[in-house]
Amino acid sequence: MSRRKDRQGRVEPYRLSVTLEDIAYEGGALARHDGKVIFADYGIPGEDAVVEVDRERKGVGIGRVVEVISAAADRVEPPCPYFGACGGCQWQHIRYPRQLELMAHIVREQLRRIGKFEEPPVSLTVGADDPWGYRNHARFSVNREGELGFVVRHSRRFIRIDHCLIMHPWINEALPKLQGKSAGLHQVAIRYGVNTDEVLIHPDLGEIEPSIPSAQRYYHEELAGDRFRISGASFFQTNTPQAEKLIGLVRQRLRIKSDDLLLDAYAGVGTFAVALAPDVRRIIAIEESSAAVDDAMVNISGAPNIQYVKGKVEAILPELTE
Template identity: 40%
Template sequence: MGINKIIMNDTLRQNDSEKEYAILRLGRITRLGDCEAVLGKENIRIFGGIPGELVKARIYRYRKNKENVISGIVDQIIEPSPYRIVAECIYFGSCSGCQWQYIDYRYQLELKKQIILDAFQAYEFLKNTNINNVIASKKEFNYRNHARFSVRFEGQIGFSNRITRRFIKVDECLIMDDKINKTVSLLQNKVSETTSMSVRVGVNTDNILIQPKLTNSNIVIDTGQKFYTEKFYGKEFRIASPSFFQVNIAQAEKMVEIIKSSLNLSGSETLVDAYSGVGTFAISLASSVGKVIAIEESASAINDAEFAIGDIDNIEFILGKTENMLSSISDDIDILILDPSRKGCHPDTIEVVLEKSPKKIVYVSCDPVTLARDLNMLLSEGYSITYVQPLDMFPQTYHVEVIVIMDR
């Protein structure tokens, strides 16, 4: 039985008589972490494989967005890759939270770099870009400080598979911080009053946030906290329930170090931190520059940032969307940090960036495809890339974080 023995039987609920299999040689990794393959005259994607493997795959044909789609899932490994290992998690295959636990960690890093290279190859300005090797996470497991659980069947805590939508009860998640797993063990089968639950923990503190507030008298821990605290880069941050915070603290601190060392700061610069969140970059870099202006659309995140500022007196926060507020800054911008969501920068943001013409741009991205799209627009208007450093914020998954430094 293959890597996805549970997923395979449920994905599209095909009858046995409708099942289709094919022997395929797997090609390059794709941006979504699966492998390219050729079935007849069709280029398809196969989940659960490693480039170069010969596999027997279960083939699925279906309609999506009014188009015919063909994809597959590995059912049997005929010629395994030397990088294939046994997944440590007992839920791997039925839970879809991790995609790559069956791949040796060092090779995961190589594949993530390849995903970035492939994204850059789509644009002439980026084809010859030098990309450093991906910096490994200090922890391959137990690195996440935030989990969103589904709750089903009279209080069972777990996850819903993204492909099948089937619920999987989980007593321990190997990529979650130990404090999250201990919380799950205390609440398992006791939270039937809700259909979902969020647990966030301070890796460097004893703080925990559990939402929603639970009323079961058998629950022996506090729930319903409005915020938790975390120590990050020498500062104490408060993170409210709606606010975004990086899930891998050690790697996020490494990002600050990389940005700081790459910019050769003199101490007099004006730095604009767009999409600033709770201010991890703005606050961590404030002592190294003359002035920081941070833009954030979440009022909750700005409130959290103001808690962490303390006696820092050279930071100004602006509430609003970057594409709307960046143009209001009258200062000459020496350094602009762009750290948008996975969808990348709004087109209006790129337009204003080019108008403002900051001396240096730091682009932090969790999606190589949207990163490449935005970089191409900036490079076509005179910017040059001086440094590209990927980091693995999300071991056991295909996701990768990338820092790009640009100047004129």
């Protein structure tokens, strides 16, 4: 049956009873109905559920679970009152150990389907010690009343957020000081240095809430003993403890030797280059972002064996010589 849809693929919602078979790379569960693939947010493989489909794309139905008929053993009650509405978190309804299994499964399936690996060499997911209160970077939208919140996924609807369970406590403590005072702003971005207690907040909030420092050019964070400058336009890992675990894991798996030459593609502000520089002969780092390269020049000042090359990785690699 053909259904009328708009340019965004939205259709008149309809409901289907399905068995969820797998998990998709965007986080939704996958099912099939009369030969048609259905992606359903907030489901878990193995469940029987009712899915409300409200979008279609290339013959695929996209929607969300609205009723669980037979729940998976790993289904839990989401602790966040905004879950399913704000569009940020996707898996709070799944027990955390099962989330880690599903993450590895998604990577394995992508390598198999797209990379054509017969037996993808995917290790177990390294979980966080605490999956709550970790996020050091928040970007809040602001509505006409000056309230801070998020825009609902797949829509333009705004939802006010007074406390986000995955944000660092410092960010949550700043929220009530800004709620209802930020009219005229488009967004408020807050970044917090977990190991330095420094912040980077844009735009200038001095006239709105003087107690909150803002309009900094950059802030600093420390990872595994190294200090990094990060500007507003530069990417940095949003989970500081996990970033430190990742550095240790990369060092362990590379089995680097003192005479090695390493290539750090998409090097950012130098996170891995700086961490590994003491252990190798030379590192060539490639990064396209001007802001990230500017930060990196500061961050690598104590590591003369790091060479930064600005540009696209795919353009520079073919021309690169030692």
